[in-house]
Amino acid sequence: MSNLTTHELDSPPWLRVESTLMATARLVRSAFDVRLTPLGLNLTQASLIGYVAEFGATTQSELADHLGIGRAQIGSVIDRLQTRGLVERRPRPDDRRVWLVAITDDGRELAGRIAEVDAVLRAELRRGIGREERQALAWVMTRLQQNLATAIATTPPCPPTPPER
Amino acid sequence: MSNLTTHELDSPPWLRVESTLMATARLVRSAFDVRLTPLGLNLTQASLIGYVAEFGATTQSELADHLGIGRAQIGSVIDRLQTRGLVERRPRPDDRRVWLVAITDDGRELAGRIAEVDAVLRAELRRGIGREERQALAWVMTRLQQNLATAIATTPPCPPTPPER
């Protein structure tokens, strides 16, 4: 397989950088989720609370963009947090379409504990990885994101219905 | 419009390397999925076909481990591929518990096209990223995986039921 440029150094043929990346991402989510369960939260919820606690009242669409999930999903996430009294929805006088999602007192208190968990876990994850290595990692991934975005945007031929059934 | 979460201003305690990593992983999956839809496959299915085509008949548990998903899920994936005649299940005489999942002729042909798509996309993703940068990326992520594994394994306090409800 791969008659072209078989780097024998470059890891096993199958699971390569992209797969490693996806596996690592799954582990990141698992690790944060595990550490956040004592607070009754998952990573998405914690990120939302942290964001609102730091940047103030935000519309749902903005939150969806910042957290990287869809507008539909963000609604149910907020629903649950609102039921638990951690955030609240406030109308905005000048635009009656939107809700402003704001932190409550309970939410602010929880945000402190979230930040604590976050700091502890991050410190553990940094073991044996230098600062410039982390920055290089971030740089390469940003570059990768650009390439991925253009690759996804380049979907030329037959998106609608695959030749199945 | 670039919801990339990586301005150094935008990186306060919250969305940092870990978030970038997860967002990148999502994009990787999306990119492969988009390129594979013309073949009527998603990334998981394509990986399974590629693995079986290269390494021969394999039990479901081994496949689940190699693809990084659960034993339950791998069954339904194989079901669909089998229905389409891309793989087949063969019994193993010396162990009647297991199925050996093997590639069919149709599957082998499709595997060739999968490898093609894979090579093309990988080439696009490598743009502007040097070889040693990729290797450094892989190294850091491997190290990160180790730290993540130990972090997950270190879940001492209250896993069973969160203090809710």
Next chain:
DNA sequence: GCAATACTGTATGGCACCGTACAGTATGTG
């Protein structure tokens, strides 16, 4: 003013995956 367009949040159905529990089979131990 008034229609056309764009945007926000919601409802719905679907997908991929997980965790648990279970039946069938192999393997070890008395």
Next chain:
DNA sequence: CACATACTGTACGGTGCCATACAGTATTGC
């Protein structure tokens, strides 16, 4: 041999996310 234990694959319910379609509201053009 009988029994307990370990392993394989499957069934089931639950979760997080997406894509689409929709109603309500703002904004733009005339």
